[in-house]
Amino acid sequence: VPPGPAATGMPVLPPATEAADCGGLLRSPAFCVTAQLDQIGALADAYSEHLASLNWLAADGDDNRVIFVRRREGGGCDGLQMIAFYDESKPAEATAPGYLGFAVIPGDVCTSGPASPAAGTLPQ
Numbered sequence: 001v002p003p004g005p006a007a008t009g010m011p012v013l014p015p016a017t018e019a020a021d022c023g024g025l026l027r028s029p030a031f032c033v034t035a036q037l038d039q040i041g042a043l044a045d046a047y048s049e050h051l052a053s054l055n056w057l058a059a060d061g062d063d064n065r066v067i068f069v070r071r072r073e074g075g076g077c078d079g080l081q082m083i084a085f086y087d088e089s090k091p092a093e094a095t096a097p098g099y100l101g102f103a104v105i106p107g108d109v110c111t112s113g114p115a116s117p118a119a120g121t122l123p124q
Helices: 037-053
Strands: 031-036 057-062 065-071 077-086 097-105
Touching (some): 037 097
Antiparallel strands (some): 031 097, 057 065
């Protein structure tokens, strides 16, 4: 699956601030927010709740990534991924910057193969 465009229309939920360059850590387009690393888990939960209120369902994922799916009115599904990350070249201190990145998964994720980014497009 090729990388999709950055997700637009995402709010910046507290305590996050927008990180236009995603900390310089992603190789594919994404809308990113940043907060202290010790706040990223709760922030990811808040975004998951926000997306659920917009009819997005958490469909897949792992420790640092969640794939959301939402049915289209005319059939098929839209896909969105949220990835949590930080600069692994620096100590993982509680006050270090952590990031959440959001990107659209192109195409109809209900008819395509597994919803995952193209190899090498996002750090794991």
